[in-house]
Amino acid sequence: MSRLSFRAFVVCGVLGLGVAGSLTASASDLQAEQPQQGLRVTYLLYSGRPNPSVLVTDPAQVRGIEEQLARAQASGHLAAVPESPAVLGYTGVQIERLGDASRGSAPMVLRGDVLREQAAPEQAALAPSSATVSRDVAALESSLIDLGRAQQVIGDVELSVIRSTK
Known part of the structure; x- marks a missing residue:
């Protein structure tokens, strides 16, 4: 794997974790916004x-x-x-x-x-x-x-x- 491919792989992985983390935060924010029964x-x-x-x-x-x-x-x-x-x-x-x-x-x-x-x-x-x-x-x-x-x-x-x- 070339050095450029490796960097692209790492950047994609970091971005993927960031998106996954923001989706988790969005789901918890949605739960917090739902009215309590x-x-x-x-x-x-x-x-x-x-x-x-x-x-x-x-x-x-x-x-x-x-x-x-x-x-x-x-x-x-x-x-x-x-x-x-x-x-x-x-x-x-x-x-x-x-x-x-x-x-x-x-x-x-x-x-x-x-x-x-x-x-x-x-x-x-x-x-x-x-x-x-x-x-x-x-x-x-x-x-x-x-x-x-x-x-x-x-x-x-x-x-x-x-x-x-x-």
């Missing part, structure tokens, strides 16, 4: 600063929460419930579906016996507010608060605020 549970406590939240990705936990939501919706009844007035303090627990399950589903807010889907601001003014009312909603809210405590995003101070405004 699961639920985001946000505790609506603050005005003007970020609310604590928990990302639930364990399939068994997600399935359990989804089953509780379905049970609350099935056992409840739709009612015209006035929107809660804007107040400082605890205003409920918001559940957002992430990934593929998020398509076509609005975030839901639970507070007491009331479960309501959050409409887009432009739709909220046009449509009357209806919500599902069920005792199962209160049980789900309580279990989600326990989840926040277990994940250490809700401390004693936050729990005190929740209890005082519930």
Whole structure:
């Protein structure tokens, strides 16, 4: 093999490794860009600063929460419930579906016996507010608060605020 052929062979090999490395990076970048499956549970406590939240990705936990939501919706009844007035303090627990399950589903807010889907601001003014009312909603809210405590995003101070405004 001539010296020129050998150099061409080495250059092609180095370029080939570079391309293979960039393809690997592209695949990992693509995986990172895909939305994560699961639920985001946000505790609506603050005005003007970020609310604590928990990302639930364990399939068994997600399935359990989804089953509780379905049970609350099935056992409840739709009612015209006035929107809660804007107040400082605890205003409920918001559940957002992430990934593929998020398509076509609005975030839901639970507070007491009331479960309501959050409409887009432009739709909220046009449509009357209806919500599902069920005792199962209160049980789900309580279990989600326990989840926040277990994940250490809700401390004693936050729990005190929740209890005082519930």
